[in-house]
Amino acid sequence: MNPTEVDAYLRRLGVQHPAWPTVEVLRELHLRHLQTVPFENLSVHLGEEIVLEEERLVDKVVGARRGGFCYELNGAFGALLAALGFDVTLLAGRVYGDEGRLGIPYDHLVLRVRTVDGGEWLADVGFGAHSHYPLAFGARGEQEDPGGVFQIVEAGSDAAGVRGGDGVVKQGGGEAADLEVRTGGRSQYRLELRPRVLGDFVAGAWWHSTSPASHFTQSLVCSRVTEEGGRITLSGRVLKATSADGTREERELETDEEVLEAYRERFGIELGAVPVVRGPDRSG
Structure with missing residues (x-):
């Protein structure tokens, strides 16, 4: 990212350009990202292509003033942090489903x-309901946050609620490969x-955008943290x-005008028409 793009991104978040890449700056950027993006x-239901390239992600978040899901939000946020001098590493995760099954690679x-x-900190502005602030990466005890009580533990340990060593792998340097991020037990x-x-x-972004098994193809969601520390979500018309x-509080929006106004006033998203669930692409 060039300096002009960085400044535009920071204006999108409503923060000043930081002097140094400190933990307090990271905390502020993390929270403001959750509140504003x-x-x-x-995009899944508007027929918009999701391109995992830094320039395209930043243009969507900053230029188009849109949001996205994990690949887009954390991809763009990681680019901003790196441009501000933070040491950023992208990591892959697999999400647990309702039945405790791991998702795709x-x-x-x-x-x-x-x-x-x-x-070191675990920053995640692309999971939906999650911690409001980065989590201490090396800490193994409970970490209190406005979003709940979180814990990072080694996978396979009893503390993680996963027994057996099937998920524990070793990588170069002797560091255990898998960690579990937990909240609410x-x-x-x-x-x-x-x-x-x-x-x-x-491949993961393509799967989530097209597969009948992906929850992203089955429903519409738009959600952010509020300035008061709560959350506002538009799920379809609810x-x-x-x-x-x-x-x-929950209410159903009856007209298209109400839905478009909610996107505009509550999330800062300007749309020409109300998006509807398109369903998965079954052509493949």
């Missing part, structure tokens, strides 16, 4: 970030520690607002 799968993209004032996803590049995730204390 929605987690959404509209390259199911999820997250960021391992090192700051100049020490420490459940494993959210399993992480490999091998560094990846954006191109590694192309608008849901959850406050920081857990109070929840």
Whole structure:
């Protein structure tokens, strides 16, 4: 990213250009990203191509003022962090489904970030409901966050809720490969520690955009963290607002005008027509 693109991205987030890539800066950028750039799968249903190239991702998030899902959001955010001087590594994860089954390889993209004032952090602005701030990568105890209580543990350990060594692999340097990210007593996803590049995730993005088994092809979602610490979500025509204390309101939007207004006013997304679920591409 060039300086002009960096400045435009920071304006999108509503933050000043930081002097140094510190943990406090990372925390601010992480939270502001969740508040201003929605987690959404509209491209899947609008027939828009998802291209995992840095320039295209930044143009979508900054130029078009859109959101995206994990590959797009964490891909763009990682590019911004690297341009600001953070040491960023892309990692691949596999998300646990409702029945405790792991998703496809390259199911999820997250960021391992090192700051100049020490420490490594797990940054993830592309999972939907997740931690509001980066998680300490090396910590194995519980980490309290406005989004819940989180824990990063070695896969296969009892603490991770996964027994047996079937998922534990060794990589160069002797570092155990898989980690589990947990919250609320459940494993959210399993992480490999091998560094990846954006191109590694192309097949995963294609699968999530086209497969009948992908939840992204079956429903519409647009969601972000609110400035008060809650969450607002538009699922099809149902608008849901959850406050920081857990109070929840839900209502169905009856007209197309109401839906378009919600996208515009609540998420900053301008659309010419209401997106509808297209369903998976079964041609393959």
